[in-house]
Amino acid sequence: MPLKQKRGLLIANARAGKQGAKNQLYSIINGLAPEYTLTVHLTEAPGDAFVTAKQAEGYDAVFVSGGDGTVNGVASGLVEAGLSIPMGYFPSGTANDLATTLGLSRKVEETLKIIENGKPTPHDMGRLGDNYRFIYTASFGAFTEVSYKTPQSLKNSLGHLAYVIHGAGELFRLKAERLSLKWDGGELSDTEVLFFAVMNTHSMAGMVKIPAERTDLSDGLLEMLIVKKPETKKEIRALLRDLLKNDIYDSRNENVIFTHVSEVQVHTEAPVAWTVDGEGTDEMTDVTISVIPEGAKFIR
Secondary structure (H helix, E strand, C coil), X not given: CCCCCEEEEEEECCCHHHXXXXXXXXXXHHHHCCCEEEEEEECCCCCHHHHHXXXXXXXXXXXXEECHHHHHHXXXXXXXXXXXXXXXXXXXXXXXXXXXXXXXXXXXXXXXXXXXXXXXXXXXXXXXXXXXXXXXXXXXXXXXXXXXXXXXXXXXXHCHHHHHHHHHHHHHHCXXXXXXXXXXXXXXXXXXXXXXXXXXXXXECCCEECCHHHCCCCCCCEEEEEEECCCCHHHHHHHXXXXXXCCCCCCCCCCEEEEEECEXXXXXXXXXXXXXXXXXXXXXXXXXXXEEEEEEEEEC
């Protein structure tokens, strides 16, 4: 019998997605075994995936079983250690926005086929200040928790409309944040904003969907989306219409800004806690967001 040539590290959050990752483990290990000699690490505390990934030197691939927060920790750990190791992702979290963008399935058998036939594909990452990195989004305001709060029964029956219903309610209950921005080629001063995000994704929170032709996941740029506070009933109706049609990227809505950036400087009047790949941050008022070109590689 020939010796297995590839070394794989499997980092699994067995508590992700109502313990969905725990149920996946046997199938993942069994499916990878023909090609990889696996070392398995089960995360025990927040930050464990990050620390473990930093020590992944010498492995041919790192596999992740968990949610968006777990894969963020692994990718951030690899970047921190300067390791360019491809990742295979088995999604089992609650939202799995990243899996949607990467075209991955919750079904282990389907993801194993993708990994078997795929190749390492570059994926830009983002940096939020000094302490946070993100794979698909850094945001605050409306929509940031829509995918977690929208009932599954409503998602099943109404699809995108379900997210619009819940997202719209959140949109107009929130207190607007007053901020100023500077980015490559533009700026915004002293403006009330209901939602702000810098992303590298085709999907966020199930509601914000960027058409694939409008974003390149490895072009050295991030996408910035701003929804300013509507001032009139006419503006509110226009915003809801565009959200319902998922047509905010090419719309002529004056309350929506969508553009591509490599860096943006953000100042908020009051301290703001951001959501980074589904996880919260400390509150900040001044922060710089920048791209990490090809910071991650996913097998797909």
